[in-house]
Amino acid sequence: MDRDHGPRVPEQRVPTPSDVIDLRFSVLGPVRAWRGGDPLPSGSPQQRALLAALLLRDGRTATAAELIDAIWGDDPPLQALAAIRTYASRLRKVLSANALVSESGGYAIRIRRECLDLAVAHELAVDAEKARAAGERNQARALLDKSLGLWDGEALANVPGPYAESQRVRLDEWRLQLLETRLDLDLEAGCHAQAVSELTALTAAHPLRERLRELLMLALYRSGRQAEALAVYADTRRLLAEELGVDPRAELSQLQQRILRADAELAQPSNEQAQVLHIAQPAQLPATVPDFTGRVAFVRELGGKLATAEGSIMAVSALAGIGGVGKTTLAVHVAHEARPHFPDGQLYIDLQGAGSRAAEPVAVLGAFLRALGVPDASIPDSLAERSGLYRSTLAGRRVLVLLDNARDAAQIRPLLPGTAGCAALVTSRVRMVDLAGAHLVDLDVMSPEEALQLFTRIVGAERVGAERESALDVVAACGFLPLAIRIAASRLAARRTWTVSVLADKLADGRRRLDELQAGDLAVKATFELGYGQLEPNQARAFRLLGLADGPDMSLTAAAAVLGLPLHETEDLLEALVDTSLLESAAPGRYRYHDLVRLYARSCAERDERPEETEAALSRLLDFYLATAARVYGMERPGDRLVDHVGPTVHGGLTFDDQREAQDWLYSEANCLLASARQATDGQRLRLAVDLLWAAQDLAESGANSKLYEIAAASVGDAARTSGDPRTEGRARTSMTNVHLVAGRYEHADEEAKEAAALAQVADDPAPVYWSDNDRGIIAFNQGRYAEAEEHLRRATEGSRADGNLPGEASALCNLSRIHLSTGRVAQAIALAEQGVAIYDRIGHTLRLANARYALGVALTQAGRHSEALEQLTEALDRFETSRQRLWEGTTHFRIAQAHYSARRTARAAQHAEQALAIGCIGGDRTRANVLITLGRALSSLGQADRARACWLEALALHEASGAVEAQEVRELLEPLSAA
Structure with a gap:
């Protein structure tokens, strides 16, 4: 940051009248004034020029001659002095005589510093530099963000006169200095991937500013994009030679050499920065036990x-x-x-x-x-x-x-x-x-002395002292294992009517205990047997059945479904198990097993439960998840017939007040829900799991849960293929189709969709038939088989319409729009997408309305209607962000980049393409390659040919690996560069 902190705003004399206190002014954008929250008229452009000149004088008096020169320069009108007096009189009436004063033949504005946005921005910048010097990097970044946030476009916008022009240049330079400092702090904080997008836009806007180029090179290098970082240097060197006839400054050249050497220190902030950049100081250690003994x-x-x-x-x-x-x-x-x-x-x-x-x-x-x-x-x-x-x-x-x-x-x-x-x-x-x-x-077991000491600390010296021999019998029966001793002592401490000898007698029966007290895990199992043996029958049943479910933890409502009990009764049982240390309270309303306890619980279930009861418990859990996920799906997609095609559930499912609450449930339960589906292997549970994956399909496209969804779908698919049930297998293959589509594996997706449709026809299951047609249409489109794609999508439209599935019909229409667009029928493409938007809008289908707006935005882009396209794509982006559809969010950034590029706003195009790369996209590597093509085109238009080449080379490698037809397009882009 410049040592001058940009424009100086010295302390001003503070007027006290109340008509001045409420005044506020802005110059970091249009010149404006407010009293309280009400805007004040600032008059003609020349009157605003007078106001700006006075505000920028820092409270000092400006003579009439100085003001005339500021507004008109060397060519003032004949009545310039009279005009100055008129402007001043009008401003005084608007502002008050106390704010605009006349003295010594001139004028001055006297306000408090916090009333002018420039003064506030200056103070924030000063505080940011102080925070940075003190090692408070996060605070410095936040202060600079606040300072930069005070700008509202170009400073002194549309204010005439030579003085305003010179001040605009000065303020713009200061803003760039602040931006460079904040971006420098971003890189020190490790936010290099986020910085690339902003730096790409800034270097396009200020191509000769070498510091921005240096920061961009560093951000790209730390993002793993070494080739692009070096390409930025090559572009800069060529540009400086052509425009100015000079070489890059030494710092830029040194950075290039360090990147070429893969300097290890370059991949992280400097040692000095690392010492002060304590963004977070984790303190994650669990609490130590207060009765820690021995060792x-x-x-x-x-x-x-x-x-x-x-x-x-x-x-x-x-x-x-x-x-x-x-x-x-x-x-x-x-x-x-x-x-x-x-x-x-x-x-x-x-x-x-x-x-x-x-x-x-x-x-x-x-x-x-x-x-x-x-x-x-x-x-x-x-x-x-x-x-x-x-x-x-x-x-x-x-x-x-x-x-x-x-x-x-x-x-x-x-x-x-x-x-x-x-x-x-x-x-x-x-x-x-x-x-x-x-x-x-x-680490071995405790010595007898340490074991007795631990037991005594938990139970109490008075009770143990009266029965020392029995206490020794207890710790010996526990094999001197600390965990076993702790559980046994805790049981005794919680039961004041027991004596130590009662506990010793219970442990004396070694018919099972001795078998359990063997080397390895059997010793742990013996310890858990002690706690389990003390449970009431309903508690023991809960312990066994809840341990059957996979997943990191379990909610209270899910546990109630497993046990088939009301919530309050379930909660009492779970809290009792927490008291016995056989269950942990992970968070309010959530519970989990230690992994060894879970294994023990399952062994108890195998031993003590009838197979039909364990199967019923897991079926009840899946039934609960399906009922609730279907409700979430129905709230998000009103009118969608999927919820009518899933199998009937016994559980009614949870209810939600709004879509946000429903969505929160789906994403918070994602791991547990998908783990439950993975456990299904046959019969009723497998049918429930297949339908659950249908109802939870948003998780496949979210990005955060896509991989877990894929694992679950693959597991369920494997089981379905051996089930002999065409309905179950067909539906499972439909889920796998979606998984492959999201990942861009089109050949696998097509194979699954084809099999899904055939099986669904055998099972007389209509929905997967037209869903598969819709999917196969998308696949054929992406593979360039447009006639085949159009046929599939027409069948999907007819099948959806026959089933009364309006969202399905709208989806097929939007996909048909893409076919028409690719075959030159732009007007029809727009009309089809508009039909899809209208259907979704009519039924209030918010998420897929975003997909329809996306399709319409793509079509409008190709029609050259860029403003309309950006309006549709921006609305789609907002909805995808709200719905947590991260991959669709990235894909929409890509389409926005294409729209900006078509409109010749190349810097904006590059910025959105960078955001798409940072987030990820639907379609996997193939879409990433297409994003890189667009980014390369934008960079090439901005004169950054070497960086464009680096993008296109990566795109070519991705397209050649997948055999995509777009590879030829990339070769054609690279050919002129190779010839050069």
Whole structure:
């Protein structure tokens, strides 16, 4: 930021009359005035020029001669002095005599500083620089955003005169300086992906401003787009040579060389920045238990190892032992004691290594990066990129990472900080002998003395002291496992009428307990058997049945469906299970099992429940999810017949006050809902799961849940293919068609859609037939088979109409519009899209109305009606954002970019294309390639030929990999550049 902070606005004398206090003025845009909230007339352009000149004099008096020169320059009218007096008189009447004063043959405006937007912007800029100097980067960014937000277009807009012109130039330069400073802070904060779009537009508007080019190169490089970053330099060098006959400045050349060397320090903020840029200081450690007992030697040993991280190495300690031996308790306790050595924060994750679905490192890294302050938009997709960004973010910081319940060394290697000053503490059931450089600790059961001490702390010294021998019998029966001791002691502490000997007697029967107290997980199972054996029958049933469901946790309403009980009764049972430590309260109204407890609960269900009851419980859960998801679907898509074609449900489903609440439920329950569908293998549950995937199809297109939806659809599809039920298989294949379409895998999508239609006809299931025709029309269109696409879509229109499915008919019409557009029938394309919009508008179908507006916007773009096209596409974009359809949001940015490009607004086109790349699009790699084509065209028009070439080369690689016909278009774009 410029040391002058831009325009100077010295302290002004503050008038006190009330008619001045309420005045406000703006010059960072049109020159305007308000009293309170009411706008005041500012008069003719020359009168506004006089007002602007006085406002920019900082309260000082301007002589009549100075004002004449400001407004007319070297060619004033004959009556200039009289005109100045007239303008001043009119302003005085509007503002008040106390605000506009006459003195020494001139005029002055005397107001408080906060009454002028320029003064406020200046103060914010000064405060931002102070915050930046103090290391408060987030605050500095926020202050600069506020300062820049005061601009309302061009400063002194439409104000005549040489003085206003010179001030416009000055203020525009200052605004650019503020923008550069804020963008610099964005890059320091890791927001490089977001910055690319804005910098692309700014470099197009100010092509000779090298600092913007430098920031764009850095943002592209940190976004993994090295070729484009180097292309920016080549474009800049050529432009400067052609326009000014000079070479790029040294800083730009040095940055190019560092990019060519893949300078490791360039991929992250400087050391100085990293030390002060503490965007977030996570403190994720779970609470340590107040009755932590013993383990003195281990605490000392591990604490000493962690302390070495303050030196020159990264400390890694790995605790191994059987389940229930107290690994997590010890690790959390040691981590809390070591916190002073890690002032920059502590990260924690349960890796669920003991379960059937251990946490994926790529997902864990996403959570860690968010906890460290990295925005979602800046988090890359691949494991390698996330791991690299994670290590870069931790560079120069001292952070402790507690990786609990790891599956193996392969799972945790990407999660290790890899930098001096940081440390990792790992717990696992297995010894990680293949974890290079790790300090390994084998944690055994407690000694008898430690076990008795832990038992006593929980139960109370008075009760244990009276029955010491019985207490020793109890801890011995628990195998001296800390978790078993804690559960047993908690049972006793909660039952004041029991004696220790009563508990000892219960544990003395070793017919099952001894079998359970074997090496490995059997010891943990024995510990859980103790708690389970104390449950009331209805509590035990709840414990068994709730453990059957997959998913990270379970809502109270879903649990009630599993148990077939009212909400209040279900809640009482769940809270009782929480009290026994057999269930955890994840959040108000949500519950979860520890992974080992879940396994134990399932073993109890296998042993104690009839198979038909376990099947019924899981069917009730799917029934509840289907009923509620269908209600959400119906609220979002009024008139859509899908809800009439899903199988009947026993559960009525939840009710919602509005679409927002319904949508919140769908997305918050996505993991659990899809996990429940994945569990279905045959019979009634499989039919429910197939219909559930139909009703929850928004998750396939959301972006955030698309992958989970695909996994569930594939699992259900596999089961459906062996079911022998054509209705079930046909519907499952319809869901897989949607999955492949979203991902741009058109050949697979077409195969699934073809099979779905054939099976649906056999099963006399009409809806999948016309849905498949609609899908196959989209597929054929994307593959350039327009006649075939048109035939499919006409059948889809007729089938929807016959079924009374107005949204289905509208969808097919909008897709037909795309066919007509591609075959040169632009007017018909617009008419078909308008029919689709009209149908959706008539029935109040808000989400798919966005799709219809999207189709209409594309058609209007091709017709050259760019303003209308942008209006339709912008409305579609707003709805996609509201509906959380992230992939459609990105795709619409792409179409907006095309509309701007067609209208020759190339900078805006490049900006929206960048946003599409940052978000992602429906259609996967193929659509990404088309976005890159449009971005390249825009950049080429802006004179950035090398960066355009980089975009087109990537697009060509993507299209050639998929065999897309657009590859030839890219080759033709590249051919002139290759010849040059």
